[in-house]
Amino acid sequence: MMTHTIEQLELDGYHLRPTDVAFAARNPSVTVVIQPEARERMQAARAAVERWIAEGRVVYGMTTGFGEFANVLIPASDVETLQENLIISHSAGMGPLLPADVVRAMMILRINALAKGYSGIRTSTVDALVAMVNANLIPDVPMHGSVGSSGDLAPLSHLALALIGRGRISGEPSDVVLRRHGIEPVRLAAKEGLALINGTQMMSAYGCLALADAQRLLDTADIVGALTTDALRGTDHAFDDRLHAVRPHPGQRHSARTIRRLMEGSQIRESHRTGDDRVQDAYSIRCMPQVHGASRDAIRHAWDVIEREINSATDNPLIFADDDIHLEGGNFHGQPLALVLDYMAIAMAEIANISERRTERMVNSALSGLPRFLTPRGGLHSGMMIAQYTAAAMVSENKVLAHPASVDSIPTSANQEDHNSMGSIAARKLAQVIANTQRVLSIELLCAAQAIDLLRPLRTSQVLERVMEIVRSVVPFTDHDRVLYLDMEAVETVVASGDIVISVSDALQ
Secondary structure: OOOOOOOEEEEOOOOOOHHHHHHHHHOOOOEEEEOHHHHHHHHHHHHHHHHHHHHOOOOOOOOEOOHHHOOOEOOHHHHHHHHHHHHHHHOOOEEEEOOHHHHHHHHHHHHHHHHOOOOOOOHHHHHHHHHHHHOOOOEOOEEEOOOOOOOOHHHHHHHHHHHOOOOEEOOEEHHHHHHHOOOOOOOOOOOHHHHHHOOOHHHHHHHHHHHHHHHHHHHHHHHHHHHHHHHOOOOOHHHOHHHHHOOOOHHHHHHHHHHHHHHOOOHHHHHOOOOOOOOOOOHHHHOHHHHHHHHHHHHHHHHHHHHHHHOOOOOOOEEEHHHOEEEOOOOOOOHHHHHHHHHHHHHHHHHHHHHHHHHHHHHOHHHHOOOHHHOOOEOOEOOOHHHHHHHHHHHHHHHHHOOOOOOOOOOEOOOOEOOOOOHHHHHHHHHHHHHHHHHHHHHHHHHHHHHHHHOOOOOOOHHHHHHHHHHHOOOOOOOOOOOHHHHHHHHHHHHHHOHHHHHHHHHHO
16 A cells, blocks of 8 residues: 655656556656667667668568558658558547547557667657657547557557647647647658557556556455444454465455454454354455455556566567667567456456445345444435445446457458457456446445444444544435435545545554
């Protein structure tokens, strides 16, 4: 449980972290700069490209067409037009625009990939992209169009279209917006179109944002789960470290230790330590460390893959200036990301799944011993009855969204590109699973706070009472029906802010 802030992001192609990307994408005050060593590498690769063009070498995408047109030679006089035509023709996305934080993350990630120095792009072109990021100029990028294998071609093309003054930025013509901010639209040189659009940056952008959100929600799930356990007068025996030491999955041990510490000193727990005839709690309580922990370990694996990916060169061909060679390959293929994005969706769907089951136990008097639907005036008032319905609906939706996109493929480019990852679809599904999971946990937190207050004057632990204070600062206890979605939205705002995680982290230091 930690906070993460930065003021300036230094990009060199090798040391970027997903948390840096997520924070910078969501905080436009963060500026990006390219390190000098990266500039030297980019300049060396660019010198090689210009030498090959002068020599008349045949190089894919520089002196040939693209995809199925790779066997069509392009005259030297047309190499710049070739690059502009590439961007124009590949800007073929449709549908709603990608969220601004996703596009800003895409831009940062593309700069970092180019900074590795294998793409053959001019530093001046990358500097124009940096200037757009630092001015927070967000190109309009339609959501649909990527199959996740020749990179995210259509989304990245729309980004590049804005850079060359042919696209739109926040609904306005991009050439007008760029010049308003003192940025001259770029006239692409040889190889630069390919360098800008071959890559996995849309998938990676979603992945970085999802990692940041998933970490916060996993911490939130442990906190909310501990509060629910106390509200249901559950035992803390299941969180004893001796149990988890003999099945030492790292995520499991982390969650067990956190939940145990959160419950320490609870008057509610002490009140039923003796005389309670229950031997053990239901799985949604007792197995929280095992379920939450498995998702933690899944996210840790995804983190490793995504961190490698965002520090990789992913276009084609790649320029190895020291060896005076260009190599055609498939580093743009999104399979590594597609698999872990699907894995993340499954992992986070399970967090929502078990959360909804805990909510059901609280509102079900036969299981909780609390007033039915957590209202002391049941009948005239329905309490939290329909809140659980809403959680159930989102959990059910998550089950559909958790179906993997990566097991599908459809050929493109006249069957030249005959296996595609569908990682972009996995990315967008994951974003919806994350959003649903946040709301499901918010509903559980709302119900847990109501349940704890129904057990007054007993108090939960000192740390969890701080959580109660945060919840009660936006939603008071209720003994009568009121418009429930307003309470649910208020609690979700608190969960999304990270205030609960920060408060608990400070208390547990």
